[in-house]
Amino acid sequence: xxxxxxxxxxxxxxxxxxxxxxxxxxxTLLFVYGFILFTVVLSFTGSKMLPKYDWVGFxxxxxxxxxxxxxxxxxxxxxxxxLYIVICTLIGLMLAIFLDQKIRGEGVLRPIYLYPMALSFIxxxxxxxxxxxxxxxxxxxxxxxxxxxxxFTWIKDGEMALYTIVIAAVWQTSGFVMAMFLAGLRGxxxxxxxxxxxxGASNWQLYRRIVIPLLRPAFLSAFVILSHLAIKSYDLVIAxxxxxxxxxxxxxxxxxxxxxxxxxxxxxGASSAVIMLMTIxxxxxxxxxxxxxxxxV
Amino acid sequence: MGFLDIRNVTKSYGQVExxxxxxxAVEEGEFLVLVGPSGCGKSTLxxxxxxxxxxxxxxxxIKNRVVNGVHPSKRNIAMVFQSYAxxxxxxxxxxxxxxxxxxxxxxxxxxxxxxxxxxxxxxxxLLDRKPGQLSGGQRQRVAMGRALVRNPxxxxxxxxxxxxxxxxxVDMRTEIKKLHHNLKTTIVYVTHDQIEAMTxxxxxxxxxxxxxxxxxxxxxxxxTPANVFVATFMGSPAMNIIPATVVMEGGQPHAAVTDAExxxxxxxxxxxxxxxxxxxxxxxxxRPEAITDPEGADRKSGNIVALKNRVTxxxxxxxxxxxxxxxxxxxxxARMRADANxxxxxxxxxxxxxxxxxxxxxxxxxxxxx
Amino acid sequence: MSAVTQxxxxxxxxxxxxxxxxxxxxxxxxxxxxxxxxxxNSLKPLPEITGGNMMALPSTWTLxxxxxxxxxxxxxxxxxxxxxxxxxxxxxxxxxxAISTIVGALNGYVLTKWRFRYDTWVFGLMLFSCxxxxxxxxxxxxxxxxxxxxxxxVPGLILVHVVYGIGFTTLYFRNYYASFxxxxxxxxxxxGAGFFRIFWRILLPVSGPIAVVSVIWQFTNIWNDFLFGVSFGGTSQxxxxxxxxxxxxxxxxxxxxxxxAGAILAALPTLFVYIVAGxxxxxxxxxxxxxx
Numbered sequence: 001x002x003x004x005x006x007x008x009x010x011x012x013x014x015x016x017x018x019x020x021x022x023x024x025x026x027x028t029l030l031f032v033y034g035f036i037l038f039t040v041v042l043s044f045t046g047s048k049m050l051p052k053y054d055w056v057g058f059x060x061x062x063x064x065x066x067x068x069x070x071x072x073x074x075x076x077x078x079x080x081x082x083l084y085i086v087i088c089t090l091i092g093l094m095l096a097i098f099l100d101q102k103i104r105g106e107g108v109l110r111p112i113y114l115y116p117m118a119l120s121f122i123x124x125x126x127x128x129x130x131x132x133x134x135x136x137x138x139x140x141x142x143x144x145x146x147x148x149x150x151x152f153t154w155i156k157d158g159e160m161a162l163y164t165i166v167i168a169a170v171w172q173t174s175g176f177v178m179a180m181f182l183a184g185l186r187g188x189x190x191x192x193x194x195x196x197x198x199x200g201a202s203n204w205q206l207y208r209r210i211v212i213p214l215l216r217p218a219f220l221s222a223f224v225i226l227s228h229l230a231i232k233s234y235d236l237v238i239a240x241x242x243x244x245x246x247x248x249x250x251x252x253x254x255x256x257x258x259x260x261x262x263x264x265x266x267x268x269g270a271s272s273a274v275i276m277l278m279t280i281x282x283x284x285x286x287x288x289x290x291x292x293x294x295x296x297v
Numbered sequence: 298m299g300f301l302d303i304r305n306v307t308k309s310y311g312q313v314e315x316x317x318x319x320x321x322a323v324e325e326g327e328f329l330v331l332v333g334p335s336g337c338g339k340s341t342l343x344x345x346x347x348x349x350x351x352x353x354x355x356x357x358x359i360k361n362r363v364v365n366g367v368h369p370s371k372r373n374i375a376m377v378f379q380s381y382a383x384x385x386x387x388x389x390x391x392x393x394x395x396x397x398x399x400x401x402x403x404x405x406x407x408x409x410x411x412x413x414x415x416x417x418x419x420x421x422x423l424l425d426r427k428p429g430q431l432s433g434g435q436r437q438r439v440a441m442g443r444a445l446v447r448n449p450x451x452x453x454x455x456x457x458x459x460x461x462x463x464x465x466x467v468d469m470r471t472e473i474k475k476l477h478h479n480l481k482t483t484i485v486y487v488t489h490d491q492i493e494a495m496t497x498x499x500x501x502x503x504x505x506x507x508x509x510x511x512x513x514x515x516x517x518x519x520x521t522p523a524n525v526f527v528a529t530f531m532g533s534p535a536m537n538i539i540p541a542t543v544v545m546e547g548g549q550p551h552a553a554v555t556d557a558e559x560x561x562x563x564x565x566x567x568x569x570x571x572x573x574x575x576x577x578x579x580x581x582x583x584r585p586e587a588i589t590d591p592e593g594a595d596r597k598s599g600n601i602v603a604l605k606n607r608v609t610x611x612x613x614x615x616x617x618x619x620x621x622x623x624x625x626x627x628x629x630x631a632r633m634r635a636d637a638n639x640x641x642x643x644x645x646x647x648x649x650x651x652x653x654x655x656x657x658x659x660x661x662x663x664x665x666x667x
Numbered sequence: 668m669s670a671v672t673q674x675x676x677x678x679x680x681x682x683x684x685x686x687x688x689x690x691x692x693x694x695x696x697x698x699x700x701x702x703x704x705x706x707x708n709s710l711k712p713l714p715e716i717t718g719g720n721m722m723a724l725p726s727t728w729t730l731x732x733x734x735x736x737x738x739x740x741x742x743x744x745x746x747x748x749x750x751x752x753x754x755x756x757x758x759x760x761x762x763x764x765a766i767s768t769i770v771g772a773l774n775g776y777v778l779t780k781w782r783f784r785y786d787t788w789v790f791g792l793m794l795f796s797c798x799x800x801x802x803x804x805x806x807x808x809x810x811x812x813x814x815x816x817x818x819x820x821v822p823g824l825i826l827v828h829v830v831y832g833i834g835f836t837t838l839y840f841r842n843y844y845a846s847f848x849x850x851x852x853x854x855x856x857x858x859g860a861g862f863f864r865i866f867w868r869i870l871l872p873v874s875g876p877i878a879v880v881s882v883i884w885q886f887t888n889i890w891n892d893f894l895f896g897v898s899f900g901g902t903s904q905x906x907x908x909x910x911x912x913x914x915x916x917x918x919x920x921x922x923x924x925x926x927x928a929g930a931i932l933a934a935l936p937t938l939f940v941y942i943v944a945g946x947x948x949x950x951x952x953x954x955x956x957x958x959x
Contacts, residue, residue, distance in 0.1 A: 009368070009861075010366065010367065010368040010371070013368060013861055013862055016861075016862040016863075017777040017781030017783070017862060018777075018781075018783065020773050020774075020776075020777055020862075021773075021774055021777045021778070021789070023770075024770055024774050024793065024833050024837070025789055025792075025793065027830055027833070028792060028793050028796055028830075028833070028834070029792075031804065031808070031811075031830045031831075032792075032795075032796040032799065032804065032830075032831075033792070034807070035803065035804040035807040035808065036799070036803050036804070038806070038807040038810075039803050039804070039806055039807060042806060051806070051810060091694075094690075095691070095694060098687045098690060098691055099691065101684070101687055103687065103688070103691065109691055109695055111941075111942075111945050112695045112698050112699060113694065113695070113698055114945070114949060115698070115702075115938070115941055115945075116698060116701075117948075117952060118887055118934075118937045118938060118940070118941035118948060119891070119934050119937060119938070120890070120891035120893065120907050120910075120933060120934065120937070121891070121893065122891075122893055122907045122910050122911050122930075122933065123907075123910070123930045123931075123933050123934045124701070125911075126705075126910065126911075126914050126926055126927070126929075126930040127701035127702075127704060127705050127927070127930060128701060129914070130704075130708075130721075130923055130926065130927070131700070131701060131704050131721065135717075136716055136717060136721060136923060137721055140720070140721070141720055141721055141722050144719075144720045145720075171697070171698065171701070175698065176952055179949055179952065179953065180953065183953060228798055231800055232800050232801070234802075234893070234894050235893040235894065235907070238893070238911060239893075239911055239914070242915065252802075253800070253802060256802045256805075257802070257805075257894075257898075260805065260806060261805075261898070266806060269806070270806060272802075273800065273802040273803045273805070273806075274803065276800040276802055276803065277799060277800055277802075277803045280798060280799065280800055281795075281799075284795065284798045285795070288791060288794055288795060288798075289791070292787055292790070292791050292794075347853075347857060348856075348857075349853050349856065349857075368856075369853075369856045369857045370856060370857060370858060370859030370860075371859075374857065375857065376853070376854065376857050378850040378853070378854060379850070380848055380850050382848060382850035382851045382853065382854035383851075384851060384854075384855070384868075384869055385851075385873060386869070386872035386873055395855070395858050395860070395868075396857070396858030396859055399858050399859035399860050399864070400859050443854075443858075447858075
């Protein structure tokens with residue numbers, strides 16, 4: 001190369017962008033990936049109240065899966081996640097399709113459906129906790145309105161308490177799912193719908209055969225977001241049932257917290273966190289990879 | 298030594314070389330057009346002159362100063378972009394003087410430069426508007442004004458007219474030509490439009506697949522294209538490329554072609570040097586306007602050859618009528634006067650101006666210089 | 668979500684339309700129900716709740732539960748009301764939102780306009796951090812905050828929220844700047860503007876909408892956070908943790924009306940933002956799911 005006039009400032013300009021990004025990247029590497037590594041290491045140690053570095057192999061994982069509380073948590077999260085995802089999707093899709101029929105007052109209804117997303121799960125939990133309380137809430141209201149035989153004691157019932165969490169969680173996020181589907185619906189080319197109608201499709205066939213298949217990306221996004229919210233769900237359980245009655249509504253998130261910080265079983269707590277991360281990663285990584293790959297030019 | 302020197306410049310992305318040893322010396326006041334199909338490397342070359350892309354090999358010098366690695370703002374160049382790239386949040390006046398401001402020019406001088414350029418381009422009444430409030434043509438003027446106000450050594454234009462509608466494009470083309478004529482600035486201009494290249498330039502570099510195929514004046518490029526690519530890329534409709542064989546007749550080389558009926562006809566070449574190709578196949582290149590009716594033939598030409606052939610299709614286009622025929626199994630187009638008496642399906646006596654004909658080597662597709 | 672209502676080609680009969688409206692309104696009532704219950708019962712004396720109907724309007728209107736929730740209710744062991752915790756939340760939210768948004772804007776600028784090798788990977792790694800279950804970082808974070816002397820303090824919470832918020836803010840600004848013409852950056856370079864000048868003079872003036880989205884998203888998320896607050900809050904607990912302590916307290920009479928007033932207090936800031944700038948809130952939500 002011939003001698004050039006590339007000066008210091010020009011070279012600095014070349015490096016500036018990377019310098020600006022570097023702190024964020026370093027922080028991410030340390031606080032996210034470094035910490036993940038740290039937790040993974042802890043999960044193979046006999047740490048109790050404080051981190052210790054005695055290697056115990058897979059002992060924590062074996063203990064973990066032998067614990068009834070963890071097994072309850074796993075079964076609960078499976079039931080909760082399934083119901084939560086399915087019901088949210090159904091309600092969200094229905095509301096979106098209904099709202100897409102040139103509804104007068106859409107501008108009023110849409111914000112009403114969506115506002116719960118702006119609330120803290122603790123607020124949601126408080127509201128539903130007392131509304132579903134048999135002593136003062138729904139059951140009593142029905143009795144006062146003359147339906148004497150009405151009984152709704154789910155929140156106090158070990159068998160049914162989990163479903164109250166489903167109700168509150170669906171209440172909070174189904175409006176958001178509606179918004180995702182509505183955006184998908186509005187993105188569909190109207191000419192496709194007109195063509196299908198000219199082809200003689202009824203409204204039902206139009207949605208079943210044309211529209212819903214076209215909403216595939218929205219379904220995928222909804223599934224990914226909802227499943228990730230479900231696995232992380234901690235606040236709502238704490239506020240609504242506190243994991244009870246007894247252990248009835250224990251979830252992996254509450255299990256991890258109580259084993260790590262109140263029961264001083266850090267090794268087991270860490271191993272449960274690793275299991276949670278792996279579950280979420282199994283869903284998120286392929287999704288994010290596909291999303292980012294599409295964008296690459 | 299030119300005013301702007303591009304010396305053996307190459308560009309690679311990883312292992313892939315996309316621009317191969319480009320060597321062009323641009324004189325002061327020249328209007329150089331880089332023309333070629335998309336992906337030919339013309340924009341990459343322009344970006345390297347601007348300093349927006351790094352130079353992989355070779356060097357670029359402006360006024361004898363090597364500018365490899367020099368920041369774009371320190372090369373004393375200005376650029377007009379395809380999308381105009383006007384800053385949406387600034388007024389027209391702020392847009393045009395932003396560069397001066399960045400270079401620390403005091404406000405009174407900036408205002409003076411702005412006023413004179415705005416007057417020159419007749420945009421003085423727009424200075425307080427935002428780009429969003431302007432029409433396409435006005436934006437184009439502002440983009441040029443922003444370049445002019447800097448009074449740079451070299452102007453770079455990156456397809457500046459391709460976002461305008463057809464009529465405006467022709468007007469602005471004339472405007473740019475006038476501007477260059479009056480200001481005598483040095484311009485490098487990228488386009489994929491061969492008509493822009495022909496009308497604007499003092500010299501053209503025709504590019505394809507990362508190579509400069511030919512560098513020359515518009516007349517050289519048009520009349521003596523270096524190869525089949527240049528011949529067919531420049532000119533519309535494209536030059537007819539017809540397979541032929543060189544035969545000797547009366548001591549003169551002729552091109553033997555087959556007409557629509559399968560009859561072999563001989564067209565006498567004006568280049569005696571083609572003797573060397575006697576008996577060999579060549580590609581005969583004839584521009585459509587060199588095939589006419591006998592009355593419309595160029596009177597100054599010393600070599601008008603008659604060709605009888607059947608007309609396949611006629612396409613009246615106002616001033617001209619384009620006539621398609623079959624020659625050596627290929628479609629060939631002739632450009633006739635509008636009132637030429639031709640009809641599809643009939644046989645017609647064409648006049649071929651063989652002084653304008655060129656021959657290409659079928660193996661290399663390069664023009665045979667003889 | 669687009670505000671434009673597009674003409675759907677579907678036509679519906681009268682009975683169907685009545686049915687549609689019925690369902691839509693019933694769901695609206697379902698979503699409004701908890702808000703109504705909280706509002707109405709926060710304005711009643713306690714006996715009206717324990718002895719009366721939760722759905723009924725107050726027969727005696729009172730602001731006492733609100734006063735109690737704000738300044739005198741027992742939170743944990745201290746009868747301080749929610750006031751100090753509200754302030755904690757404000758002190759935590761404002762800097763955390765500001766820092767994470769500024770950093771996100773710069774990151775988005777670099778990742779779209781100064782692209783380099785493997786930049787998509789860098790972004791991917793940062794993006795994934797938005798979606799990890801935060802349980803995985805709780806233990807190391809507790810250790811690190813302890814070592815830094817930030818455990819149980821507002822600065823500690825700010826750090827945590829900035830660290831785990833920049834993934835989202837970067838995502839927002841990156842997607843927004845991606846559609847900003849790169850030719851403008853090149854023009855500014857030729858004009859002689861440097862890295863920061865281009866950002867300041869060219870990009871920032873047009874970043875208003877996405878900055879609002881980012882600020883609202885961060886504000887809502889950080890205000891509503893419970894897990895980090897309860898884990899690292901110590902003596903500087905945020906509002907959500909205090910509310911939970913108030914509601915879960917096992918001593919004394921359950922003052923439902925105070926709980927509801929407290930819940931509304933905790934919800935007010937985010938509800939206010941939602942009512943004022945709901946459009947931007949929804950845009951943030953959507954960008955976090957359907958990127959585009």
